[in-house]
Amino acid sequence: MSAHFLFIHANLLAPVESPDTIPISEATILAHLKSHGFSGQILGDFANSPLKPRVLAKAIDTSQPLAIGFTAYQENIEQIRLWARFAKKLSQLPSKSL
Numbered sequence: 395m396s397a398h399f400l401f402i403h404a405n406l407l408a409p410v411e412s413p414d415t416i417p418i419s420e421a422t423i424l425a426h427l428k429s430h431g432f433s434g435q436i437l438g439d440f441a442n443s444p445l446k447p448r449v450l451a452k453a454i455d456t457s458q459p460l461a462i463g464f465t466a467y468q469e470n471i472e473q474i475r476l477w478a479r480f481a482k483k484l485s486q487l488p489s490k491s492l
Contacts, residue, residue: 399427399434400459402445402477404470409442420463434459439473447480454484 401424403417417436424434437453439445462481464474
């Protein structure tokens with residue numbers, strides 16, 4: 395299995411239906427990674443459709459990503475820090491313990 399990358403696209407100001415929630419940067423990076431044999435996925439965290447901690451925990455436990463990338467803007471940096479701390483704690487747990 396190839397190395398897996400996980401991206402979290404966070405836009406807490408826009409609803410999921412908004413064009414502002416399209417993960418263009420992450421999709422571009424992921425397409426490039428896939429063209430070089432890697433796998434990956436993008437999870438969304440939006441105003442009217444927040445990312446649930448159990449969804450992120452399952453994605454991390456299942457795919458054991460090589461790296462996790464975040465969409466970071468000034469208005470969502472605290473949310474990104476929260477997700478990063480959560481992901482770091484999960485990575486310190488034994489696999490399949492979630």
